[in-house]
Structure formats: C-alpha cells, structure tokens
Amino acid sequence: MAYRHIDPSRLLATVGGDVAGYRQLAGIYLATTPALHDQLQQALAAGDCPRAARICHTLKTSVVLVGAHEFGDVLRALERFAQEGEQAVLPLACAEVARLFALVEDEVRLSAGEQAGNEVGN
Amino acid sequence: MAADEVCTTQKAAELLGISVSSVQQLVEAGVIEAWKTKGGHRRIPLAAVHAYKAAPQNGMARAAAPAAVTMPDAHAPVSVLVIEDNAMQRALFERQLAQWDLPIAVRFCENGYQALIEIARSHPDILLADIVMEGIDGYEVIKTIFGYPELADMNIAIVSSLEPDALQQRGGVPDGVVFFPKPVNFDELRGYVRACCAQTVRKRQRRMA
Numbered sequence: 001m002a003y004r005h006i007d008p009s010r011l012l013a014t015v016g017g018d019v020a021g022y023r024q025l026a027g028i029y030l031a032t033t034p035a036l037h038d039q040l041q042q043a044l045a046a047g048d049c050p051r052a053a054r055i056c057h058t059l060k061t062s063v064v065l066v067g068a069h070e071f072g073d074v075l076r077a078l079e080r081f082a083q084e085g086e087q088a089v090l091p092l093a094c095a096e097v098a099r100l101f102a103l104v105e106d107e108v109r110l111s112a113g114e115q116a117g118n119e120v121g122n
Numbered sequence: 123m124a125a126d127e128v129c130t131t132q133k134a135a136e137l138l139g140i141s142v143s144s145v146q147q148l149v150e151a152g153v154i155e156a157w158k159t160k161g162g163h164r165r166i167p168l169a170a171v172h173a174y175k176a177a178p179q180n181g182m183a184r185a186a187a188p189a190a191v192t193m194p195d196a197h198a199p200v201s202v203l204v205i206e207d208n209a210m211q212r213a214l215f216e217r218q219l220a221q222w223d224l225p226i227a228v229r230f231c232e233n234g235y236q237a238l239i240e241i242a243r244s245h246p247d248i249l250l251a252d253i254v255m256e257g258i259d260g261y262e263v264i265k266t267i268f269g270y271p272e273l274a275d276m277n278i279a280i281v282s283s284l285e286p287d288a289l290q291q292r293g294g295v296p297d298g299v300v301f302f303p304k305p306v307n308f309d310e311l312r313g314y315v316r317a318c319c320a321q322t323v324r325k326r327q328r329r330m331a
C-alpha cells in the first residue's frame with residue numbers, strides 16, 4: 001500500500017528493520033497518542049499557550065518517529081506559535097490538527113497490520 | 123484547619139501541574155505535608171502546596187537530597203538513568219540500550235519528580251535527560267544536580283527535539299553537559315555512553331586505590 005501521511009520505512013529503519021520492533025512501537029503510538037491529541041485539542045481551543053507548546057512537543061516526538069512529516073511540521077509550527085504567546089492562532093488549528101491526527105492514526109494502524117503480514121509471510 | 127485551607131491529592135496535582143501519583147510520592151517521601159481523614163483520604167494544606175510551588179528549588183532539594191550510597195565495585199554495571207516522558211521514545215531507548223552490549227544497568231523515569239527521587243536514591247553514573255516535561259523539566263533536574271557536590275561526577279546529556287533558539291531561550295546547554303538532538307542518532311549516543319562507562323570504571327578504581 002502507498003502511504004501518504006506516514007513513512008513506515010522511517011520507523012522500520014529506526015528499529016533496524018525488526019518487524020516485531022515496528023509493531024511494538026506502532027502499538028505504543030496507537031495506545032498513547034489519542035490522549036495526547038485530546039489534551040492538545042483542549043489546550044488549543046482554550047488558547048492555553050504553555051500547555052499547547054508542551055503537548056505539541058511531546059506529540060511531535062511520536063509523530064516524527066512514524067515519519068508523519070506533514071503533521072510533524074504542523075506541530076512544530078504550532079509549538080512555535082505557542083512559545084511566542086500567539087494565543088489567537090491556537091483555536092484556528094483545531095480542525096487541521098484533528099484531520100491530520102486521524103489520517104496518521106489510520107495509516108499507522110494499517111502499517112502495523114501490514115508489517116504483521118510481512119512477518120507471517122517471512 | 124478550615125476546609126478551604128486544605129485540598130485533595132487531585133487538587134494538589136492540578137495546582138502543581140503534576141500527576142496524582144507524583145503528589146502521592148512527594149507526600150510519602152515527606153516532601154509535602156499531608157494527613158488522612160477517617161475515611162482514608164489524603165488532605166494537604168494549601169499553604170504547603172503553594173510553598174512547594176513557590177520555592178521549587180527548596181522542594182526539589184528536599185526530594186533530591188542525596189543519600190549516602192555505597193561505592194560500587196569497579197566493574198559493577200554503570201548505572202544509567204533515562205528521563206523521558208514520551209512512551210514511544212522510552213521504548214526505543216530501552217530497545218537500543220539493551221542491544222549495545224555495554225556494562226550498563228538502565229532505569230527509566232517518566233518525569234522530573236520521579237527522576238529527583240531516583241537520583242537521590244541511587245546516584246546514577248549517567249543521566250540522559252529530556253527537557254520539555256510536565257511539572258519539573260529536565261533543566262530543573264540538572265540545576266538541582268549542580269547544587270550537590272556529591273553528584274558532581276555524574277555524566278549528563280540532554281536529549282531533546284527543542285529547536286536551537288528555543289534551547290537558547292531556556293539558557294542553552296549548561297557547561298559540562300552534552301546535547302543530543304532528536305531524532306536520536308543512537309550510534310553517537312552509544313559512543314558517548316561507552317566513553318562514560320570507561321571513565322566511570324577508571325574513577326572507581328582511583329577511589330579504591
């Protein structure tokens with residue numbers, strides 16, 4: 001399958017090509033990022049700059065690991081706005097963050113299944 | 123004490139910006155004063171919470187006051203403490219460090235509070251610290267370590283994806299601390315930890331001589 005929002009080769013390279021390692025880390029992504037995303041949505045909607053900056057930073061670490069470059073760039077920009085106290089900008093980003101989060105999450109889930117298939121095939 | 127002068131563990135956690143379990147740890151460690159109701163619920167004086175928040179250095183100092191630690195055998199595993207709030211990054215650290223074939227014993231902390239308690243308990247030889255974390259951040263942990271001469275030998279590295287200018291705004295990389303950007307180049311980090319291991323063994327041998 002062609003991925004548009006993540007680059008599975010990025011995470012696979014990080015774990016040295018180990019499919020089990022890929023699935024473990026993809027599983028952690030799927031288990032931990034929804035709560036971070038919920039917290040980020042609350043912080044953005046409230047224009048809470050310090051909280052938004054911190055959560056963008058933490059979520060960005062996971063997003064970059066799965067090779068979600070576009071989402072990573074959005075979080076990086078938002079983190080910067082939040083660090084500079086651009087409170088008014090934050091609520092405007094809610095919808096785009098939700099859209100990208102859902103697209104990336106779907107592809108991470110798909111890729112974990114695909115890697116499992118590759119493991120069985122091997 | 124009037125009801126409006128005390129708060130629950132949950133409220134204290136909100137006021138301090140840390141988890142409920144971190145507050146419980148601080149209470150259990152005697153860092154923050156508290157008592158229990160007949161029903162077994164903790165009650166914390168608001169004054170104690172505000173004093174802790176207003177004087178984090180004092181609070182941390184008490185939490186991190188280093189205990190006397192027995193000098194390990196020269197060839198005992200070198201202790202590494204990783205502070206990282208991102209679960210995925212922690213799993214990656216755990217996986218990589220286990221594959222390095224180095225004489226290390228690794229422990230993980232999810233936040234600065236846990237880290238200060240662990241540092242006070244075990245005096246790790248090497249600290250790999252994330253910076254941006256809820257509550258006490260990596261800088262505050264490092265600043266606290268610098269306040270104790272008995273922790274001066276600790277090898278400290280910052281591992282962070284902070285942009286260079288954001289890092290500078292926070293005071294840059296302290297003297298004597300090494301910086302590794304994220305995504306982590308684990309080959310470089312292995313080289314650093316390997317060198318720290320060799321230095322730690324030499325240091326122990328000198329002390330035992």
